[in-house]
Amino acid sequence: MQNKKRLTALGSLMLMLSVLSSICLAQTPTLDAALNEQVVMVPVGSGLFGVKLETTIFKPAGDGPFPLLIMNHGKASGNPHFQPRARFLVISREFVKRGYAVVIPMRKGFSQSTGLYVAGGCNIAGNGNAHRLMICGAGICTSAALGR
Structure with missing residues (x-):
């Protein structure tokens, strides 16, 4: 049960970082x-x-x-x-x-x-x-x- 919560939290963190990095990359001007x-x-x-x-x-x-x-x-x-x-x-x-x-x-x-x-x-x-x-x-x- 504890491992499942950790994996869920880790997955949520990775998703959030992925979204934030794509937003930052999208804002980089040419x-x-x-x-x-x-x-x-x-x-x-x-x-x-x-x-x-x-x-x-x-x-x-x-x-x-x-x-x-x-x-x-x-x-x-x-x-x-x-x-x-x-x-x-x-x-x-x-x-x-x-x-x-x-x-x-x-x-x-x-x-x-x-x-x-x-x-x-x-x-x-x-x-x-x-x-x-x-x-x-x-x-x-x-x-x-x-x-x-």
Whole structure:
């Protein structure tokens, strides 16, 4: 009797995981080839403090160098790990048309980025600047601007 309950619970869990994974896969957007969209995992820090930030890059055609725009995302209500990858396609397209490379890193604990989300309160400028320093310190600013 106990084994039957365990098997039923295990079966229910597996079904739920299957449904959730198919929902997540169904929500993965196709990369926009016209904007040379790439998604990279940017390593930041090392050892116990190292994380990988899911980062979207859009670039104009050509070898560059390109001026660079780094866009920060907001936070939807709920668990930040369930927040989809920010793309901001309309504004990204406009900047790419004007010759800019656009980099949109997801903060720690958001979407597929590793690490724990730490709420920064309402200091929008401070949060954005800290994020810029983290991304540029990892070398993504130079790589994107040079067209690599």
